[in-house]
Amino acid sequence: MSRTQPSGALSSDSDKADAVASAADSFDGFDIDARVRAAIDDIGYERPSPIQAATIPPLMNGRDVVGLAQTGTGKTAAFAVPALSRLDTSARTPQVLVLAPTRELALQVAEAFGKYAAKMPEVKVLPIYGGQSYGIQLSGLRRGAQVIVGTPGRVIDHLDKGTLDLSDLQLLVLDEADEMLTMGFAEDVERILADTPDRKQVALFSATMPAAIGRLARKYLNDPVEVTVKAETKTAANITQRYLQTSHHRKLDALTRLLEVETFDGMIIFVRTKSATEELAEKLRARGLSAVAINGDIVQAQRERTINQLKNGTIDILVATDVAARGLDVDRISHVVNYDIPHDTESYVHRIGRTGRAGRSGTALLFVSPRERHLLRSIERATKQQLEEIDLPSAEDVNAQRVARFGESITNNLASENLDMFRGLVENYARDNDVAMADIAAALALETRDGGFLMAPDPPAGQRRERGDDRERDRKPKRGGHFATYRIAVGRKHKVSPGAIVGAIANEGGLTRGDFGNISIRDDFSLVELPDDLDAETLAMLKHTRIGRHPIDIRPDMGPPRQRGGKNFGGGQGGQRGKRDHWGKRPPRVAGRSRG
Incomplete structure (x- = not known):
C-alpha cells in the first residue's frame, strides 16, 4: 500500500459530512472479509453503529481517519473490522498496532479483536502492557502475531530491546488519544509514530479534539477523513444508580457486605471474563448465597435452565459476562451490580437496563477502584447523570441485619406445623437435664449458626477512608x-x-x-x-x-x-x-x- 507524507491538514468539510451521512442499515456494503462478517453475526451485531458506518468504508479504502467519539459508541469494531479484513494472514509479522493508554483498555481491545477474528484461527492477537512478565510477551512475539495491542511505554521497551519489529506495519491505531496525551504519553506516541514506516495507515480516535490532538493529526496523518459521532446513551429514570469506591482486593468483602444489608429479589452481577464468573459464583456459594455463573462456554440448554431458575426464584444471583447476558429479560431482577466496571458506556447502559423492567423500580451498583475513576466520569458524562456514592456497610450494619434475620426466622418457625413436636422434645430435655429453656434455644441456634455469627468490629473510623471530594479521596x-x-x-x-x-x-x-x-x-x-x-x-x-x-x-x-x-x-x-x-x-x- 503506497503512502505519501502527511498533508498537514485535516479533512475537508465535505469529507466530514460524507462520513457522518454514510450510516447504513447493515454491514453488507462494506466489503469486509466474510469470516469477520460471520463472527460479528455470531456476536449479534445487526447493524453498524454511526461511528462504524462512517469509519469502516474509508479505512477499508486505505484512508487515514480521525474519529471523534465518546467511549461506548462502538469504535473498537470501527477499526478492528477493517483491520482484520485487510490482514495478510499468511504472514506472522505485526501488521496492525493499536496503542491504548491503560493496560485495562489494551486487554479489552485485544479481547475484542479476538472475538471479531473468531473465524480466522491463523490470526494471532497479542497484548503487551506494563505489569505483565516480559517472558510471556517475548514468547508471543517469537511465535508471531499480526495484531499487537499495547501501552506506549511497553511498546517502546520492546522496540528498544529489538524484540518488536514493526517494519511491516500497515495500520497504526491511536485509541483514546486524548487520554494518552493527558496521561503524559505524548512523547512516547510521537516517537512510535515517527519510528514506524511512512507508508502506514493511521487511525486516531479521541473523545475530544484538544489542540494537541489537532497538531498530532496534522503532523502524522495524511489527508484524513474526520468523523464526529455523539453517543446516545440514556438510562431509565426508574433505575437508582449508585457506586462504591473500593480497592480491587476488597471488592469481594464489599460485595458480601452489600448483599447482607441490601433487600433484593433477583440480581445480576457483571464481571469481565468467563473465568471470573465461575470464580465469583463459587465464592458467593461458599458464603451461603444461591449464585450461578453464566458465560459463553455454557451450552444453550444449561443457559435456559439457569435463566428459568432465576425467573422462578430457585436461584437469586446470576454472575454473568456481557455476551452471556445478551437478550436476557427477567422481570424479578431488582439489582444489577457492575462488579467489574465496563470500559464503555454502551455496555454500562445495556447492563443496568436488565433491571427496572415492566414498570418496576431497579437499582444499579457500580464498583470503582481509585484507578478507574476516569471510567466513572466517562459514564456520568455520557449518561448525563451523576451516580450517588455510597459507603461500605459497616460491621455494625451487617450485624444488625443478621440479628434481624435471626429474629425473623424465629417468628416464621413459630407458625410451623411441626412446632408442637419439637416443643415436647425441648420440654422433656429441659425437665430431664434441669436446663433453662433459653439455654436450650441458644444451643439449638448455635447448631445452625457457628460462633462467627457476628462480624468483628471495624477498625476505628480514623483508620478508615475518610469521605470527601475527588481530590480528598x-x-x-x-x-x-x-x-x-x-x-x-x-x-x-x-x-x-x-x-x-x-x-x-x-x-x-x-x-x-x-x-x-x-x-x-x-x-x-x-x-x-x-x-x-x-x-x-x-x-x-x-x-x-x-x-x-x-x-x-x-x-x-x-x-x-x-x-x-x-x-x-x-x-x-x-x-x-x-x-x-x-x-x-x-x-x-x-x-x-x-x-x-
Missing part, C-alpha cells in the same frame, strides 16, 4: 508516617519528568496517584515517596520498570551519604539531604497515570 494515604522514600536510577540527565515517574511506577506496580508523595529529581537519580508498606512482590515488579530506555532500579533510600575525609560515599550527590525542606519546592501532584 485520591490523596490517600495521608501524609505523616505512611510514606517511605525510594531511590530510582534516573534523573535530570535522563530527561525524566514527575509525570513519567508517576506513570511508569503506577502502572507497573498497580498504584494510584494517592500512593505518591514528594518526587525530587536530581542529576542522575530521583527520590520518590511511596507507601511504606509496599510488599516484596510489588517491589520486585518495579525493579525492572523502565522509563524510556532506562531501568529505574528502585530501592529504599538509605539517607544522606556518609562523609569520609570530605568525600561522598554511597553514590548520589554530595551534601546533606536528610531534611524534607532540603528537597526544595514540592513538585505539583500529577494524576495517577498508567504507563505500559
